[in-house]
Amino acid sequence: MEIKVLTDILEANDAIAEQNRKKFDESNVVVFNLIGSPGAGKTSIIEVAIRKLKKKYRIGVIEGDIETSRDAERIAKLGVETLQINTQGGCHLDANMIASALTGFPYQSLDLLFIENVGNLVCPADYALGEDAKIVVISVPEGHDKPAKYPVIFRNASLMLLNKMDLVPYCDFDVEAMKQDALNVNPDLDVIGISCTTGEGAEEWAAWLTERIKRRKSRG
Ligand SMILES: Nc1nc2c(ncn2[C@@H]2O[C@H](COP(=O)(O)OP(=O)(O)OP(=O)(O)O)[C@@H](O)[C@H]2O)c(=O)[nH]1
Numbered sequence: 001m002e003i004k005v006l007t008d009i010l011e012a013n014d015a016i017a018e019q020n021r022k023k024f025d026e027s028n029v030v031v032f033n034l035i036g037s038p039g040a041g042k043t044s045i046i047e048v049a050i051r052k053l054k055k056k057y058r059i060g061v062i063e064g065d066i067e068t069s070r071d072a073e074r075i076a077k078l079g080v081e082t083l084q085i086n087t088q089g090g091c092h093l094d095a096n097m098i099a100s101a102l103t104g105f106p107y108q109s110l111d112l113l114f115i116e117n118v119g120n121l122v123c124p125a126d127y128a129l130g131e132d133a134k135i136v137v138i139s140v141p142e143g144h145d146k147p148a149k150y151p152v153i154f155r156n157a158s159l160m161l162l163n164k165m166d167l168v169p170y171c172d173f174d175v176e177a178m179k180q181d182a183l184n185v186n187p188d189l190d191v192i193g194i195s196c197t198t199g200e201g202a203e204e205w206a207a208w209l210t211e212r213i214k215r216r217k218s219r220g
């Protein structure tokens with residue numbers, strides 16, 4: 001019975017996510033849903049992308065947090081369109097929250113929209129928001145065993161950003177084992193190692209996004 005209730009909730013969510021997706025498609029905006037543990041570096045990674053791409057593309061960010069507008073304030077400093085959702089205890093964003101947010105957010109004028117999910121490696125993995133792709137952000141101090149232990153998000157994501165690469169020398173972290181575990185869960189997963197503090201991987205991250213934006217624009 002519990003499983004049935006969850007299935008109904010996810011089906012209802014998927015239907016709203018489809019409506020969001022249609023709106024994004026009509027406006028030709030590419031949308032990424034960033035998912036990762038609290039503090040993995042989701043906001044920092046969005047900041048890196050904005051710095052790299054804001055002269056070329058119109059970027060917007062919807063921030064999801066349980067409380068506060070701190071992340072939206074960080075992003076707004078970079079001069080891009082930003083909206084903060086507070087879930088008031090909810091451990092993930094759902095499609096309905098995004099649908100409501102879109103009524104007051106000028107997504108139609110964007111090339112690229114980031115949605116930063118609530119810090120959580122588990123629940124957000126199951127909830128479609130209408131995004132083109134999920135991006136899982138995982139950081140070195142969390143340990144290399146995460147893809148094997150939390151497989152759903154690695155299975156559902158198109159890209160894994162392995163953040164805080166600058167901390168590898170200080171942590172017991174096996175980069176190759178972690179990548180292999182992630183690819184075992186999802187052989188199609190793209191993987192980029194990145195450090196928001198040193199700039200490592202920033203070019204590759206920007207190139208991955210640029211490729212997706214160009215692909216969308218050529219589709220028309
Ligand atoms: N050493 C190091 N620290 C980083 C890196 N990226 C982010 N940080 C730090 O990690 C902390 C968390 O970064 P955020 O970008 O706020 O992480 P988040 O995933 O958005 O966090 P929540 O929104 O709270 O879930 C901050 O103190 C960042 O400065 C990195 O590549 N290397």
Ligand SMILES: [Mg+2]
Nearest residue numbers: 042043071116
């Ligand atoms: Mg954040």
